[in-house]
Amino acid sequence: MEVALYQSGCRTPAQKAYKQVQVFDGVSKQVTKVLSWSPPPPGFLKLNVDGAIFPDQHRAGIGIILRDGKGDVVAACSKLEGDVVSPEFIEASALLRGLQFCAQWGVPKLVLEIDFLLLVNALQSQTVFLTDFAFLINDIRRMMRGFLEVQILHVNRMGNVAAHQLARNAWNVEDIVMWWGSCPYFVSQAVWLDRNNVL
Template sequence: MLLQNISVLLVNNISKVKELCCWKPPAVGSLKLNVDGAMFFDRHKAGIGAVLRDDKGDVVLAASKIEYEVNELEDIELLAMFGGIQICANMGIRRLILESARLLMVNEVNASEASFSLLGNLVREVKMLKALFEVCLVQHVDRAGNEVAHKLVRNAWNVENLDMWWENLPEFVIQAVWLDKNL
């Protein structure tokens, strides 16, 4: 009886942890874009990582991009959102969920009032791109739910400009994609 109770507790706790922090697939018929930005201060560069997945968790597109003229973390995260949503709009995607671990930028993009921050023009551009979709939700995700995008951004300092993968994923993200699909 004790072993059964412990087993139930473990299953319930694992379910709660997964609900709070793990990547979740989008609804059927939608795609989910996870983005991340990072600064490489010692190299005077910044990077963007993005992964687009379907409702089964299969990767449609993954990318690592280097940026040179970025000095703030908020700037690079917003650029990641902008670039990702722009690619999705050009692909003709109709239903999109965009996730970022930077709550401040998620709130800026979701705010109904105009942004008066230094990034206001870019925030407006992201909002205009959102209007091109039938549905486009921008939401915050815990860092643990954004692991694949994080690994892609960490790769960006190796990239000359932009690396994109459509079918064969790079070795450094395969395990994280598998864990997202199977946990």
């Protein structure tokens, strides 16, 4: 009896690693990968976010774009962030900022589209991740519970161009720049291509 308890309750490091791979593999199979931008379902808005690191400045940029079912821009944002820890950290920060803005704007239902698969997997998993951005994952999960409904999709980088361009633009921003009901000229082509579903 003691042996059975020991075997079921304690695992070798190799067994633990295998179990984690199984859990991670199961999560990744549930992820819907989108190749290009597509409109959200009726009643939803779609939030795309991205991060960009500027190593020379020791800073990073965040790009946020919120669109409706017709592909029209509801709001867009470029924000400069300091104290960059890692790419994972800035991608998670971008999503957290995007959710904070959407909560302030009173958005009830959201489709989140991000091109960073590790973050998508972390959010869809029940596993506790011991990473340098684990606290951000917890903050994001808390924010997500404040909406009526949230869907998470992993998008190909080509489907996230507008958010990426907004993140790169943060290089030129002192703190934050926002656009309401329109998009800046430098993302207008990406928005048009997304709206017309052109890769």
